Ligand SMILES: NC(=O)C1=CN([C@@H]2O[C@H](COP(=O)(O)OP(=O)(O)OC[C@H]3O[C@@H](n4cnc5c(N)ncnc54)[C@H](O)[C@@H]3O)[C@@H](O)[C@H]2O)C=CC1
C-alpha cells in the first residue's frame with residue numbers, strides 16, 4: 001500500500017526539543033530556509049516570529065498530537081542532559097518518550113522523522129579511530145545517557161516503513177559546540193575558575209571530533225531533504241562531524257586561551273585519573289542520601305578526555321553530499337566571541 005506518496009513538498013515541520021541548544025540553532029536555520037516551524041519542548045526558552053511554541057512533555061501523546069497537526073517533517077532533538085545521570089529519567093524520556101513520539105507521528109500522518117542520535121552510541125571508553133557507522137552498538141555503554149540513546153536510535157530506525165509512509169533517519173553528531181552551548185564551554189570555564197584545569201589527562205595526543213553546531217544543523221536539514229522512499233538513507237544512521245579530528249587538549253586549550261585562561265600544562269596518567277573518578281563517582285552514589293555532591297571529573301568525562309574518539313563521515317558524504325559548512329578554527333573563534341560573560345575577569 002503506497003498511501004502517502006509522492007511525498008508532499010510541505011515545508012511545515014516540528015522540532016521536538018526546539019528550546020535547547022541544537023534545537024534553537026536548527027529552528028533559526030529552518031526559518032531562514034522558508035520552513036514554518038512548530039517547537040515542542042517541556043520549556044519555552046525564547047520567542048521568535050514565525051515559530052509556534054507547544055509546551056509539553058514528549059511522553060504525552062495528546063500534547064504531541066496537537067503540535068503535530070498538519071506537520072509532515074519532525075526533527076527529534078530532545079533529551080535530558082547527559083550530566084543528569086538519572087536512569088529513570090533517561091529511560092522515560094529517551095525510550096518510552098521516543099516510542100510515544102513515533103506513535104504520535106504515525107497517527108498525525110507525519111512522513112519523515114529525523115532523529116538526533118549521537119556518535120557515542122558506539123563508544124565504550126576505549127579508542128575509536130575513524131569509526132564508521134557499521135561499528136556495533138556499545139555492549140557496555142559508559143553511562144545511562146548512552147545506554148538510552150542506543151535504544152532510542154534502534155527504535156527510530158526500526159520504525160522506517162515505506163509501505164506505511166513513514167521514513168526515518170538518525171544523525172549522529174559528536175561533541176557539538178557553538179554559541180549558547182550550555183555544556184562544553186560553561187563546564188570548562190567553571191572548572192578553570194575553580195583552578196582545576198591545570199592537568200592534561202594522559203599524554204595529550206588523543207584525537208577527538210568536535211562539531212560546530214552549524215554543521216550539525218546542515219546535516220540534519222540535508223538528511224531531511226534527502227529522505228525519500230528511493231533514497232539510500234532511509235532507516236540508516238549517519239555520522240556528522242567537522243571532519244577535522246583535533247587533539248582533545250589542543251581544542252580545550254584554544255577555547256581556554258581564547259577566553260583569557262591558561263592552558264593545562266601538566267600530564268597525569270590516564271589510569272590514575274580514571275580510577276580516582278570511578279572512586280569519587282561511587283562515593284557520590286553511596287553518600288547521596290546524606291550529601292549531594294557532583295564530581296566534575298566523572299568516569300565518562302575522563303574517558304572522553306583521555307581516549308581517541310573520532311568518526312568517519314564518508315557515508316554522509318556519499319549518500320547525501322554532506323560537507324561541513326564551517327571549519328574548526330572559524331567555529332572556535334565564533335564560539336569564543338559569543339561568550340563575553342565567561343571571559344577571565346568578566
Ligand atoms: N551536545 C552535544 O554535544 C551532543 C548532543 N547530542 C544530541 O543532540 C540533541 C540536542 O542536544 P542539546 O541541544 O545539546 O541539548 P539541550 O539540553 O540543550 O536540549 C535538549 C532539549 O530537550 C528538551 N527536553 C528534555 N526532556 C524533554 C521532554 N520530556 N519533553 C520535551 N522536551 C524535552 C529540553 O527542555 C531541551 O530544550 C540531544 O538528543 C542530544 O542527545 C548528540 C551528540 C552530541
Ligand SMILES: CC(C)CCC[C@@H](C)[C@H]1CC[C@H]2C3=C(CC[C@]12C)[C@@]1(C)CCC(=O)C[C@@H]1CC3
Pocket residue numbers: 082117118119120174175176183184187188191296297301304305
Ligand atoms: C572538565 C574537562 C576535563 C572536560 C570539560 C569538557 C566536557 C564538559 C566536554 C568534553 C567532551 C564533551 C562531550 C559531551 C558533553 C561535554 C563534554 C564531556 C557529550 C557527552 C554530549 C552528549 C553526546 O552525545 C556526546 C558528547 C561527547 C563529548
